[in-house]
Amino acid sequence: MKRIVSTLVLILAVGGLTKAQNAVAFQVDRIHAGNGVVHEPGMLLIKDGKIVAVGDKIEIPKGTPLIRRPGCEITAGLIDAAVPDLVASTEQVSEVIPELQVADSIDLGAEVFARLARDGVTTVFATAALDSVIGCQGAVLKTGSTATLVDRAGDCKLTLTHDPSGRNGGPRRGRAPTVFTRRPTSQMGVVFVARDAFMRSADLIARGLKPRRGSAEEVLVDVLAGKKGLRLRAGQQYEIAAGLRMGQEFGFGFVLEGGAEAWRLTEELAGAKIPVILDPQRRQEEGGRGRRGAALERDASAAALAKAGVVLALSAGAGEGEYGLARQASHARRHGLDFAATLAAVTTTPARLLGLEQRIGRIAPGYDADLVIWTGEPFAATSGIDMVLVDGNRVRGKSY
């Protein structure tokens, strides 16, 4: 009976949250506020979608509903800084399209955003598809039954994997390239196309010319000037190395996305201060015998990168539920990443990589009320997600 009453109270209290008007307070065993700050026991007050106060004991205005969840712990909403596949189609007008924006083709009402929210992921970076050498600008979105756009002009993306060339035919498939063959058709070609694009923009700068407004060159000039962020999608050692070389040649920094073999280059990445957004390590077994590329990956990649001093964020890619970001964090935790580093890799670090460290990723006054309430220690195998709030709104449904 007591349970029913408390559940009812909870439903009523949080139900009020859907309008994000009312203030509501939480009391739990522990609040992991981020950057090593832990409140134990933890109290939290949110109002109008923002965090108002957090601490071991805080003043709660009269009349504010208080949700007590003994045994539960709270972290900031998880942030996945590299979610592909939110865009269904690939633009094929050119291999170099950094002037395009994925935000223009995202369905904000897509079920995937509701799923992500249920999995505790409250902010995502929708990245460009992999088929272009220099792909379009990604977008930052808040999840929920309807997603909201936070930043439509995010980092653009350089892809040095086999994807831009792999589907273009050519000798690889036993056919000689013809005039109709889409290029590039090899890894060398991919690197060439990328260098060619950067050289054009570098030339413009050297000659003191202004690029045409809205052109690819304009965006790449900004990248070269450090005004626009760049993602590098690379998995294998030689792909990452090519990116590092190009970065040195043109003097740009980037955020590495993927990094299946980043464990082979931990020192180089740490030395060049290249942050890594690591692809999902816990993955659904692909049919047949073992997963592709199994020899390349290491379960302890995350721990190895963190140990070498590389700035690390975790990503679930397109995975959800059992393969969602919370479980990727568990996997990294089991394979040697300590708790603080794990929490940072799914909250504060991706927030910083998205340039939103003043707004999301931590639990502090003034921050967005993006919260995950766990049934126990966050990321533990036995802890589930009890409740998720995005901008103070409770996410409907439950993730198993």
Added chain:
Amino acid sequence: MRNSIRSLGSFLLVLTMILASRGLAQTRAKVVIEGGRIIPVVGPVIEKGSILIEDGKIVAIGADLKVPFDAKVIDASGKTIFPGLVDPLESRGLDVSNETQDVAPFTEVFDAIDPADRFFEEALRAGITSLHLSHAWNCVIGGLSRVVHPIGLTVDEMTQRANGGLMISVFPKSGYDHAVQLAVLRDTFAELERYLDKLAEDRYQAEQEKKGEKVTVGPEEARKLGRPLIRESDLDQRYLNLWRLTQGKIGAYVWCARAMDLANAKAIAESAGFKDGMTLVTGSECFKNLAALKDLPRPVILPVGSMVHTEKDRITLEDEDSFVPKIYADKKIAFALAGTKEPLYDAARCVRNGVDRQVALEAVTINAAKAIGMDHLVGSIETGKLGNLLILTGDPLDQLSWVDGVLINGVLVYERAKDRRLRDLMLGVADTELRRKADEGKEAKKDAKGEGEKK
């Protein structure tokens, strides 16, 4: 000639001595695991206890066990002792998971198991000590299954039980629909009946001739009288396993992907006569017919891929998920998890979603053993059962726990400190304890060689 006889004699003598000493060693082999926290799954937890294994079987468990002087002692202080895990249905480790032929009860997984498959190494690392290897459910009737442990160079060495059962699917295999699937299934058993009728008639006639008597009864009567006279050796390979199934000599594992399949499974099992030997393998939707899952002789098998049921609301297009183990647990339906790479993780996953801890632990141990009729040998730490034990670094459901050692039949077959591949996967960063142990091992070796002093 004489020389060769003499050498043969001495060879035989040596052989006998080797065999005798091996036999002796086997009968006397005693192993004690000492000082660990024992979670027997069946019965209460012993905070600090020991387990004595003799001849491969558990003979004593207790807090103050007297250690026989000739026992090999494994120190497990600070560790948790847990029964070896049981995977009640698995088709990895076979060359292919299914035959292309729809009805293939004359095949046997014995011929398809690859002992060198990496899967067995992974299973051992995850603490799985019993695997029920069977064809998967993309069939009408699969081959004869087998229970193995994940160590051995040959299938015979691996075998825990040779005659498992047959995988029967009432859910259509690819390319079939329900109607075809069931028609083929019914036809198979009808054909078996026709074959047995014929065989019975022949057997009756043969017996009569043996006795020197004439057949005086009609064919109908002869078939009836001949049925009990059928011997296993009389049967054609094509029908042998089906006949054994209807005789209750082997079990049936019936795949029901959907709730509608449960009634069909029951009907076919009743008509073909294998109702008592049937274990249901349930898909994620089966909880919609809970009545069909109640009062079954064995726990149902739930493949891990079927743990979450997702249904899309046709109007809102929102997905709604249900967690099947929680529903089974709430309705007191005994279940076992199958096909999992990490059974302990999946048990933890059950706990995460509201299943009682004990129920979750049983789902990967004793209930899994019951589902395959092996609970007299495996699935818990009890006297008389096989010495299949795990030494864990911590609580079984803690994700930071690792399988530190595995015993199969009382033999230590896996030690984490010596698991080179795991160390490669971990890139040497994760576990200081693991490295310390490995280093200790190296030091000990050096000391033994006298190299330690040189340095």
